[in-house]
Amino acid sequence: MKRRVTFIFALILAALLALSLSQPLPKVKAGFSPEEVEVEASGFFTLRLVILEGGSLVRAGEFSFSYTSDSLELLNITSLNEWVIIKVQGANVYAFYTLKAQPNETTIAELKFRCKQELPSNVTLLYLKAADAQGSDLRVILEPSTAKITIRREQPTPSPKSEGVTSPASPQITVQKERLSLIWIAVLVLSTSAVAAAVAWYKWRRTVAAYSLVDRSGRVVFRTTSKDRVYGREDFAGFLPPDKLVYITRRNKGGQFRIIRGRDGWYIVDEYSMNPTLVNGIPIRGRGYVRLRSGDLISVQGFFELYFRGE
Numbered sequence: 001m002k003r004r005v006t007f008i009f010a011l012i013l014a015a016l017l018a019l020s021l022s023q024p025l026p027k028v029k030a031g032f033s034p035e036e037v038e039v040e041a042s043g044f045f046t047l048r049l050v051i052l053e054g055g056s057l058v059r060a061g062e063f064s065f066s067y068t069s070d071s072l073e074l075l076n077i078t079s080l081n082e083w084v085i086i087k088v089q090g091a092n093v094y095a096f097y098t099l100k101a102q103p104n105e106t107t108i109a110e111l112k113f114r115c116k117q118e119l120p121s122n123v124t125l126l127y128l129k130a131a132d133a134q135g136s137d138l139r140v141i142l143e144p145s146t147a148k149i150t151i152r153r154e155q156p157t158p159s160p161k162s163e164g165v166t167s168p169a170s171p172q173i174t175v176q177k178e179r180l181s182l183i184w185i186a187v188l189v190l191s192t193s194a195v196a197a198a199v200a201w202y203k204w205r206r207t208v209a210a211y212s213l214v215d216r217s218g219r220v221v222f223r224t225t226s227k228d229r230v231y232g233r234e235d236f237a238g239f240l241p242p243d244k245l246v247y248i249t250r251r252n253k254g255g256q257f258r259i260i261r262g263r264d265g266w267y268i269v270d271e272y273s274m275n276p277t278l279v280n281g282i283p284i285r286g287r288g289y290v291r292l293r294s295g296d297l298i299s300v301q302g303f304f305e306l307y308f309r310g311e
Contacts, residue, residue, distance in 0.1 A: 028054035028140045030063075030128045032147040033107075040152050041118045044075070047111045047147050049125070056137055060097035061130035062088070066224065067113070068121035072149070075112040083108045113149075121149040148260035211259070211266060213306040215300065221306055230255035236304065244303045249273045256300065257284075266292040266310055275300050 029052045039045045051058060067074065077094070079085040081102065086095045098110055113123070125145045130138040168273040213222040221239055222231075232251030236259045240248070249256045254272025261267075270277040276285035284290045292298075292308050299305040 011104070026054060026057050026132070028058060028138045029143055030125070030130075030140060031122060031142055031144040032125055033144075035144045035147055036154045036184050037147060037149050039115055039149060042115055044112065044114050045149070045164035046125055047113070048080075049108045049111065049128075051102075051106050051130075052110065052143075053104060054138065055102045055128075056104050057096075057132050058094070058102065058130045059133045061128060062093065062095045063108075063128040064093045064126045065111075065124060066092065066126055067123040068119070068149075070123045071115060071117040071119040073114045073116050075114055078110045079111070080107045080110055085109055085254050115149070115151065117153045118153075120151070123147045123149065210261065211311055212218055212309045214309060215306060228258070229260075230258045231255055240304060248300065249275075257298070260289070261290070263284050266308070268292050268298065268308075273300075275303070 031050065031052065033048045033050045037045045037047070043286065049063065066158055070245060074092075079084060079096070081098075082100045083096050083098050083102075083106075085108070087093075088095050094109075102304075111123070115121070125142055128140050128142060130140050132138060192210070210225050210227060211223075212220050214220050222235070232249055232253075232255035233248040234244055234251055236245060236248050236256075249272060255270055256273045257270045257277040259266060259268050268277070268284065269289050270285040270287075275287055276283040278301060279290055279292070280297050281299075292310070294308060294310045296308045297305060
């Protein structure tokens, strides 16, 4: 009895699996519109990438297309109806998605081309992949997948009224070129101004103090623009009395301490002093480079106290 129940249960599972596999994926129909385009030589035209059926199911996907590059030039791709288009790696491969529910028929993008030569051309949608809000693949049918481009040849007319008449697209492209030129001029002016400002700022920085050493009263004892300076007995001659000055190491013997500019700030090092230099009360002789911050106290015990101020 137990084996019979197990066998029946297995048959039910197999039937359910077969039924689920037999269910077709939701269908999405997509293609280019219009299917045929007639354009003047050196003229411009646009194609729309349209989901004709099942647009309400689609939330994201990817498409790729090709065109006759000898006679056509792709100018731009514009997303429509709150679709977002992203260029991905590869020639003419684009990803798309939307955060808003779309109608059953929706236009994803508009492709603008220019005819370079008077030759029949094609724009072909190679593939379009689509997924729903849960990330499940949708079955896509490409129809129509190819747009045919033909050149319209017009017989010249002797009427003077027709002279100087250009296609509607020509003024638009001219305006775009003028706008582009103005943009580049603005970028050039701003770049030149930025360089001039940077040079002026650099010159200004060279004329101001890099840092100062002040006493407890706030009086400036040392102010320098040097990025690397050794302080010795000679520097303190006007600051310390002779009986204290003798305890400060001379410069020709390495100096009392050295302050140097690093990539991320100021550093102090004491390698040769007779009496160790202290930073915030901690001896630094032989400890290598110690980071300095504004307000740090530099001293030699019983002889002097100076506060560091970065500028």
